[in-house]
Amino acid sequence: MRELLTYYLIFIIFIALLIAFLVSRLKFRFKFRFMAMILAIISAPVIISYIVLTHFSPLPETVVPYVIGLSEMEAFEKLESIGLICFVEKNYENEDVVSFQRPEAGRVAKEGRAVTIIIGKPKTIDYIIKSNETTKESTGEAQ
Numbered sequence: 422m423r424e425l426l427t428y429y430l431i432f433i434i435f436i437a438l439l440i441a442f443l444v445s446r447l448k449f450r451f452k453f454r455f456m457a458m459i460l461a462i463i464s465a466p467v468i469i470s471y472i473v474l475t476h477f478s479p480l481p482e483t484v485v486p487y488v489i490g491l492s493e494m495e496a497f498e499k500l501e502s503i504g505l506i507c508f509v510e511k512n513y514e515n516e517d518v519v520s521f522q523r524p525e526a527g528r529v530a531k532e533g534r535a536v537t538i539i540i541g542k543p544k545t546i547d548y549i550i551k552s553n554e555t556t557k558e559s560t561g562e563a564q
Contacts, residue, residue, distance in 0.1 A: 427471075429467065430467050430468070430471050433463055433464060433467045434464055434467075436463065437459065437460045437463040437464050438460075440456075440459050440460075440463070441456040441459060441460055444456050444459065480531040480532050480533060481504070481531070481532050482529050482530065482531055482532070483504055483505065483529070483530060483531075483532055484527060484528070484529055484530075485505065485522075485524050485525065485526055485527065485528045485529075485530050485536060486499055486500070486503065486526060487522075487526035487527075488500065488519050488522055488526070488536075488538060489518075489519050489520065489521065489522060489526075490518055490519060491518060491519050492517065492518055492519075493509060493517070493518075493519065493538070493540050496519045496522075496538050497509070500536050500538075503532075504532035504533060505530065505532065505533070505534055505535070505536050506533060506534065506535045506536065507535075507536055507538060508535050508536070508537045508538070509537075509538055509540060510537060510538070510539045510540070511539075511540045511541060512539060512540065512541035512542060516540075516541050516542060517540065517541065518540065518541075519538045519539065519540060520539055520540070520541060520542050521538065521539040522536060522537065522538045522539075523536070523537045524536065
């Protein structure tokens with residue numbers, strides 16, 4: 422459908438330019454205003470419909486699968502097979518499998534949406550922050 426709309430848009434622009442060229446050959450006072458008006462009248466609906474169809478058309482939806490526990494390649498293939506884009510972050514701590522995914526499994530997402538997966542276990546946090554003050558255990562300093 423989009424390919425046909427693209428060809429139609431090119432055809433309409435060509436026709437508008439042809440009409441503008443023919444009008445420019447006429448001898449009257451406001452020919453540039455007239456050409457601009459003809460071009461706008463012919464091309465505006467086509468351009469608007471092209472934008473609406475390409476940017477606001479409803480995309481097919483899919484359910485995000487559960488990929489935690491799979492290897493990076495298995496998760497990538499599973500997500501790509503249903504039309505989702507896979508972004509990979511690596512922690513390099515311990516395992517070589519998916520430990521986290523966003524959006525979560527079971528959520529409905531449009532095809533082409535990015536799913537972030539984290540490989541390996543999350544890095545540990547060495548300190549605790551309470552009310553914008555670090556505790557004595559976390560820094561080793563007296564407050």
